[in-house]
Amino acid sequence: MLKLENVTVAASNGDGEELEILNKINLSFETGKMYAITGPNGGGKSSLAKVIMGIYQPAEGRLYLDGKDITSTSITERALMGIGYAFQNPPRFKGLKVKDLLSIAASNRDHGNIERLLRVVGLCPRDYIDREADARLSGGEFKRLEIAMLLARNPRFVIYDEPEAGVDLWTFEQLLGVIAGRHKANASSTTVVITHNERFLRAADEIVLMAEGEVKERGSADAIWPMIEDDIACRWRTTCGGELDEAECYR
Amino acid sequence: MKLSAIDNTRQSRQLNPVDEQLLETIADLHGIPQGAYNIRKNGDLLSRMSSANIEIVSKQDKPGIDVIVKPGTKNESVHIPVLVTASGLHDLVYNTFDIGEGADVLIVAGCGIHNPGASVARHDGIHEFIVRKGAHIRYVEKHYGQGEGTGDRILNPRTIITLEEGASAEVELVQIRGIDSTNRVTEARVGASGRLIISERLLTHGAQHADSLITVELAGDNASAEVLARSVAQDRSKQVFRASLVGKARSRGHVACDSIIMDSAEISSLPELHALHAEAELTHEAAIGKIAGEQLIKLMTMGLTEKEAIDTILAGFLS
Ligand SMILES: Nc1ncnc2c1ncn2[C@@H]1O[C@H](COP(=O)(O)OP(=O)(O)OP(=O)(O)O)[C@@H](O)[C@H]1O
Ligand SMILES: [Mg+2]
Numbered sequence: 069m070l071k072l073e074n075v076t077v078a079a080s081n082g083d084g085e086e087l088e089i090l091n092k093i094n095l096s097f098e099t100g101k102m103y104a105i106t107g108p109n110g111g112g113k114s115s116l117a118k119v120i121m122g123i124y125q126p127a128e129g130r131l132y133l134d135g136k137d138i139t140s141t142s143i144t145e146r147a148l149m150g151i152g153y154a155f156q157n158p159p160r161f162k163g164l165k166v167k168d169l170l171s172i173a174a175s176n177r178d179h180g181n182i183e184r185l186l187r188v189v190g191l192c193p194r195d196y197i198d199r200e201a202d203a204r205l206s207g208g209e210f211k212r213l214e215i216a217m218l219l220a221r222n223p224r225f226v227i228y229d230e231p232e233a234g235v236d237l238w239t240f241e242q243l244l245g246v247i248a249g250r251h252k253a254n255a256s257s258t259t260v261v262i263t264h265n266e267r268f269l270r271a272a273d274e275i276v277l278m279a280e281g282e283v284k285e286r287g288s289a290d291a292i293w294p295m296i297e298d299d300i301a302c303r304w305r306t307t308c309g310g311e312l313d314e315a316e317c318y319r
Numbered sequence: 320m321k322l323s324a325i326d327n328t329r330q331s332r333q334l335n336p337v338d339e340q341l342l343e344t345i346a347d348l349h350g351i352p353q354g355a356y357n358i359r360k361n362g363d364l365l366s367r368m369s370s371a372n373i374e375i376v377s378k379q380d381k382p383g384i385d386v387i388v389k390p391g392t393k394n395e396s397v398h399i400p401v402l403v404t405a406s407g408l409h410d411l412v413y414n415t416f417d418i419g420e421g422a423d424v425l426i427v428a429g430c431g432i433h434n435p436g437a438s439v440a441r442h443d444g445i446h447e448f449i450v451r452k453g454a455h456i457r458y459v460e461k462h463y464g465q466g467e468g469t470g471d472r473i474l475n476p477r478t479i480i481t482l483e484e485g486a487s488a489e490v491e492l493v494q495i496r497g498i499d500s501t502n503r504v505t506e507a508r509v510g511a512s513g514r515l516i517i518s519e520r521l522l523t524h525g526a527q528h529a530d531s532l533i534t535v536e537l538a539g540d541n542a543s544a545e546v547l548a549r550s551v552a553q554d555r556s557k558q559v560f561r562a563s564l565v566g567k568a569r570s571r572g573h574v575a576c577d578s579i580i581m582d583s584a585e586i587s588s589l590p591e592l593h594a595l596h597a598e599a600e601l602t603h604e605a606a607i608g609k610i611a612g613e614q615l616i617k618l619m620t621m622g623l624t625e626k627e628a629i630d631t632i633l634a635g636f637l638s
Contacts, residue, residue, distance in 0.1 A: 159613035163635035
């Protein structure tokens, strides 16, 4: 189980002012469950993933993995403990090839496995294994590679940040199958999918709704769905200094 | 068979383990090179082999060699490594390559310096290439320095390339670590329908200094040239990179210099374009920046330490 206790993350807004991008988050993710996190843009979903991965340090609060306090551990240590994160916007690497990144991710696995993983995410190994993982790969290709890298690591706590973004209509089903299938096949793994996609939301055991750096609701798809339909997120969106009143959300 | 075995007639000039390791680093040589070769050590000829199509002869008037490749020679290679393993040595050499019409060859040059002492060990090489009509060369030059001595390791290569009509050259200049001071001059003249690609890879560290000046003259119609430089400057090292394209005909040229700067290093990157013809199309891009934090973080999320992540990014960038 991964648990966040009163986690607050502050960042500077560029004008020397600190703002809280996560505000006193209390959340626990149980082993074996699949979670979907959704909510309006800027609501704090990716920031939550980053604080779990160790990329952001909390100003307050603590994180526990299976009861162990991991608040002050590094990114590398968390990776080695089995936490994995597929970025929303993964960085490109000049001069590193697809196979280089996958071998780093797999660390000790063989080449055959890398080829299998590429096929799993819908990239033909023959065409991609020697391509450079730089700006020349397309957005969707890169997103698939990012997922293959996470699969290669095979972490027990895995976060996908909008895996559906940029993935074409024809292979969306396959992607959903890969993520949900991997989850089902590993009883001891916890899967968190940050998503704006209904299919992913419905595939999850539990949905967490985040807005304004806070967890606003959590529950089963059946419980949360009506609230989403209600455009609940709109009410939590900062209302432009009061100009946008709540009623407008329902028009 | 080990390289030391090729010279069994001259026992005194056998390769020792330091030589073998330098050779492997600069020329990827693990044994006798295939084809023609000339190995020079501390200013003297160590070993040489001509082939049926590639003749290597010593110059009469000054130190150095003439390498003559017969017209039409294909899929052959010439290795001409230079080893400097003595302190206080200033080695100077002039090499000329005459590549016959329609030939297609690989030329691997390289200089490995192992300076064991406190005085300077220096090698200045002047390489001139005449690539005749329709011929193609791939020229790889690697520099590497090591040694426990405190003496500076200095390399000042000068490369002059003439591409005749329809000739092409791919030139790879690599210097990764170990050379304290380098002043590299590369001059090329590309004739009609000629094509030149120069890629340079450079990593400096400590208090090293590297200066590279590349000048390419696009002299004939449909000539093209690309200069692609990537460098990393670490510690207090300094780099100055100048690349100048001169378009004198209907031609195309592009310069791209991309550098990673670290610690308290300094880099100057100065691409220059001179169009002396209305149909010369010349472009450049230059960028200097730190290692992207996002890249480091991504690799750390895959279990690498920060140091491993930096090494991985630099190795990829310079590959
Ligand atoms: N390093 C940072 N510095 C300053 N502000 C940040 C930083 N990281 C996130 N923020 C801010 O925190 C808020 C939440 O960002 P986050 O990326 O977590 O949103 P999100 O819910 O993932 O949104 P989206 O759906 O658009 O991906 C945004 O307003 C963002 O600008
Ligand atoms: Mg996000």
